[in-house]
Amino acid sequence: MKIYEILSVFFCLSGGIFFLAGTLGLIRFPDTYSRLHALTKADNLGLGFIVLGLIFVAGSIPESIKLVLTWLLAMIGSSSACYFIGNHMYHPPKAGENEDGSGI
Amino acid sequence: MDLVFDLIIGLSLAGVSWRIVRAREHFQAIVLFITFGLLLSLAWTRLKSPDIAIAEAAVGAGLAGVLLMDTLGALSSPRERAKVVISLKLLIPCLFLAGLMAYSILYIPEDFQGLGIVVREALPQTHLEYPITAVLLDFRGYDTWLELGVLLVAVLGVLCIRRTDNIKGTMLPAPAEPVGSWIVKLLLPLMVLIGGYLLWLGAFAPGGAFQGGVVLASAGVMLWQSGHPSLGLMPRLWWKILLCSGFLSFLILAFSSLFYTDQLLTHPATKTWILGVEYAATLSIALCLISLVLGSPARNHENKGV
Amino acid sequence: MNNFFLAMALFLVLNILAGLWRVLKGPNPADRMVAAQLFGTTGVATLLLLAQALESPFIRNAALLFALLTVMTVLAFIRNTSYRLPEDEHNENL
Structure with missing residues (x-):
């Protein structure tokens, strides 16, 4: 095995561990806020490590840039999604507040 | 494994x-x-x-x-x-x-092997490099044409039964400011870029009109979800023309092909024709999907009494 | 080497299947939405690994689209649900 492949395997395995931690957190954590925490922390690092591992074997620079772009987009998406969900739970729209369409 | x-x-x-x-x-x-x-x-x-x-x-x-x-x-x-x-x-x-x-x-x-060999043999005639795009837009052009027609009829049906056709009236308040507007600023250009990229890719690799159109439609729905008024600023006439553009471009192609041969849709084998139809179809798919989503009966429309 | 990437992809699919327990259990819509968000990111990683394992680079575009578009569902979620306690979950307009 070449050194690139060894590094790739190492980083993919670390990414897998983070995904496992995220899934365990999703199942085991007691309330929604801590589950959000498990999602954002473990998930972005997991995808980051797997992307890092795949860059070593991706072959070309444009493909590597696309991999990094995918990771950045997933980070933007999941962190803002977690902000939306958390904010939505912390400031729940009261009954009737939606009547004028201003209370989301 | x-x-x-x-x-x-x-x-x-x-x-x-x-x-x-x-x-x-x-x-x-x-x-x-x-x-x-x-x-x-x-x-x-x-x-x-x-x-x-x-x-x-x-x-x-x-x-x-x-x-x-x-x-x-x-x-x-x-x-x-x-x-x-x-x-x-x-x-x-x-x-x-x-x-x-x-x-x-x-x-x-x-x-x-299926029809793969036949398609690969006929591929040089279309001047395209990717067999699936050739099948969708050339060999089985009738199917794609009629599918665009079905989409158009579905949109017409939805626009008939919903209570308003004013796009501005369905605008929603932006959720969870300031992240809501920030993420639109960040993701919208990327959505348009990636939609265009998929469309461009369709000539020689997996991608094409439908995939690109769906991503463009997602960009439009994103604008709508964040309460941005720019969709409503688009002139109604342009909206209608772009809705029909995919079906219309096939129709023009079919009609003009009568001057070359005696059959419909046997266009001269140039890449420009096919790509032109594909680009028009992308815009029309995007606009149709946006209209379908905007026509959906979300609770907020009902409560505002529009 | 390709078998290793396929095995990693399989491991991530098993993660998704384990996470389905949270979707079935609930208890409130936000929990299920969090699970869906996690599945989205796991799915992105799985698609990237599969693109490497099957040596078809265009699958990376599917992963790119998932990463780009999953946030839209969350936006629609917060527009349409209001957070309630589990016991009055079945009231009107859930």
């Missing part, structure tokens, strides 16, 4: 769809359906059809979730658990059909 992976994907697809039917709550069914789309995309990947995997990713991640959530907002009653009644009259034909399908799969010879 391949077999294990395929078996697990297949079994989980069956299991998840069973749970969707049996779900007690609407919301649970929606989340399961989103997961189902994800697993389906993985299945298409394993079947070596990246075109369908990309289309499934775009529709499943972007538009299907939004449509289902808006439907949920419009519903007022909780879901009743579907009763599973298996009647004998239905069971026997179903088992017969399943047996017939299984037999037909066994009947396919091992080295079956």
Whole structure:
């Protein structure tokens, strides 16, 4: 095995561990806020490590840039999604507040 | 390893769809359906059809979730658990059909090539480099034409039965400022860019009009969801022209081909014709999907009394 | 080497299947939405690994689309649901 492949395997395995931690957190954590925490922390690092591992074997620079772009987009998406969900739970729209369409 | 992976994907697809039917709550069914789309995309990947995997990713991640959530907002009653009644009259034909399908799969010879060879032989005539785009826009142009027609008719139907056709009236307040507007500023240019990239890719690689159109439609729905007024600023006439552009471009192609030969849709073999039709179809698919989502009966429209 | 990437993809699919327990259990819509978000990111990683394992680079575009578009569902979610305690979950307009 070449050194690139060894590094790739190492980083993919670390990414897998983070995904496992995220899934365990999703199942085991007691309330929604801590589950959000498990999602954002473990998930972005997991995808980051797997992307890092795949860059070593991706072959070309444009493909590597696309991999990094995918990771950045997933980070933007999941962190803002977690902000939306958390904010939505912390400031729940009261009954009737939606009547004028201003209370989301 | 391949077999294990395929078996697990297949079994989980069956299991998840069973749970969707049996779900007690609407919301649970929606989340399961989103997961189902994800697993389906993985299945298409394993079947070596990246075109369908990309289309499934775009529709499943972007538009299907939004449509289902808006439907949920419009519903007022909780879901009743579907009763599973298996009647004998239905069971026997179903088992017969399943047996017939299984037999037909066994009947396919091992080295079956399908129409792949024929398409590959005829590919140079179209001047395209990717067989699936050639099939969709040239060899089976009639099918694509009529599919665009079906989409257009669906949009017309939705626009007829909804209460308002004023796009500004359906605008929503921006959710969860300031992140809501920040993420639109960040993601919208990327959505347009990636939609264009997929369209451009269609000439020689997996991608094309439908995938690009769905991503552009997602960009429009994103604008609408964030309450940005620019969709409403678009002149109504342009909206209508772009809605029809895909169907219209096929019609123009069919009519003008009568001058070359005596048959419809036998255009001169140039890449420009096909790509022109594809670009028009992309815009029209995007606009049709945006109109369909905007026509969905979200709760907020009802309450505002528009 | 390709078998290793396929095995990693399989491991991530198993993660998704384990996470389905949270979707079935609930208890409130936000939990299910969090699970869906996690599945989205796991699915992105799975698609990237499959693209490497099957040596078809265009599958990376599917992963890119998932990463780009999953946030739209969350936006629709917060527009259409209001957070309630589990016991009055079945009221009107859930």
